[in-house]
Amino acid sequence: MDKAKTRVGVLLGGLSGERPISLKSGAGVAGALRERGWNVVEIDVGRDLAQKLAADPIDVAWIALHGKYGEDGCVQGLLEILGIPYTGSGVRASSVCMDKIATKRALRGIPGVVLAADATVRRGEAWPVNVPLPVVVKPPTSGSTLGISKVNVMADVPAALEAGFALDPELLIEEFVEGEEITVAVIDGHALPVVRILPKSGFFDFAAKYTKGETVYECPANLPIDVTTAAQRAAEASYAALGCRGLSRVDFIVRKRDGVPVFLEVNTIPGMTATSLSPMAAGAIGVTYPELCERVLLGASTNV
Numbered sequence: 491m492d493k494a495k496t497r498v499g500v501l502l503g504g505l506s507g508e509r510p511i512s513l514k515s516g517a518g519v520a521g522a523l524r525e526r527g528w529n530v531v532e533i534d535v536g537r538d539l540a541q542k543l544a545a546d547p548i549d550v551a552w553i554a555l556h557g558k559y560g561e562d563g564c565v566q567g568l569l570e571i572l573g574i575p576y577t578g579s580g581v582r583a584s585s586v587c588m589d590k591i592a593t594k595r596a597l598r599g600i601p602g603v604v605l606a607a608d609a610t611v612r613r614g615e616a617w618p619v620n621v622p623l624p625v626v627v628k629p630p631t632s633g634s635t636l637g638i639s640k641v642n643v644m645a646d647v648p649a650a651l652e653a654g655f656a657l658d659p660e661l662l663i664e665e666f667v668e669g670e671e672i673t674v675a676v677i678d679g680h681a682l683p684v685v686r687i688l689p690k691s692g693f694f695d696f697a698a699k700y701t702k703g704e705t706v707y708e709c710p711a712n713l714p715i716d717v718t719t720a721a722q723r724a725a726e727a728s729y730a731a732l733g734c735r736g737l738s739r740v741d742f743i744v745r746k747r748d749g750v751p752v753f754l755e756v757n758t759i760p761g762m763t764a765t766s767l768s769p770m771a772a773g774a775i776g777v778t779y780p781e782l783c784e785r786v787l788l789g790a791s792t793n794v
């Protein structure tokens with residue numbers, strides 16, 4: 491491929507709440523690809539995307555969008571219609587991974603992937619009986635811990651439902667898994683080194699975990715080798731079962747009582763600034779940020 495002649499459109503910004511993060515991911519990716527010699531144009535994605543692409547055509551799209559319309563199969567579908575190859579997962583995998591309920595259903599019974607016990611509740615339905623507390627209540631299509639609550643006692647239920655139903659009409663109720671958080675980036679089916687997410691305080695409190703600046707990242711994670719291997723195999727098995735492509739990142743909690751990595755979710759367009767977790771993981775095996783951005787680009791395709 492002639493790098494200088496291939497017009498790469500980095501799609502960034504977008505219409506979701508994660509727009510600010512996407513602007514940073516996209517700017518980073520565009521700079522990195524230029525550094526590698528590609529002819530790059532940055533395209534801020536709005537409702538006029540189809541018109542923009544018609545007026546100023548590109549050969550391939552590097553999708554640096556997060557959240558609704560960008561990570562959920564919508565923009566992928568538009569690019570399919572326009573016949574433009576794009577990076578990352580296709581329409582179906584993007585759409586399934588955007589929904590944590592659909593994702594877990596698709597992974598049920600997949601060897602090597604351990605799921606937390608769960609239930610669901612729709613707006614207007616009663617709280618399911620026989621769900622042992624504590625649980626985590628999650629709106630299935632949101633990211634960045636938005637609308638997620640921990641329910642320790644029944645008195646916490648109404649507030650958790652209200653927070654969740656503000657974002658989705660059906661909620662995932664998941665057994666609270668006590669342990670350490672890790673995330674595993676997978677590129678073209680192969681897991682990168684595990685990233686361990688450690689609260690600075692060393693205290694695994696649900697609220698403290700999400701306070702900005704209160705976490706440190708360790709990569710490669712200093713975990714027992716069998717835990718690391720189990721997490722990498724589970725990440726690869728999830729990626730394969732869901733039909734992901736290119737780069738995805740799979741979140742887990744390493745369960746304190748037995749060291750089992752319990753699956754949480756797949757991010758099909760993980761953060762892509764130079765300091766994001768997937769570039770950090772690639773760096774641990776000597777793959778630079780520009781090299782990672784280029785590798786993702788070279789995997790671009792038009793097949794769903």
Ligand SMILES: Nc1ncnc2c1ncn2[C@@H]1O[C@H](COP(=O)(O)OP(=O)(O)O)[C@@H](O)[C@H]1O
Pocket residue numbers: 606626632633634635636638664665666667668671699741743754755
């Ligand atoms: N079942 C669970 N048990 C304990 N903590 C959880 C559980 N599910 C989610 N969490 C916490 O909430 C965070 C966000 O959950 P996750 O499923 O990764 O959704 P997202 O990152 O899309 O908001 C996790 O990183 C974890 O800290």
Ligand SMILES: [Mg+2]
Pocket residue numbers: 634741754755
């Ligand atoms: Mg997550």
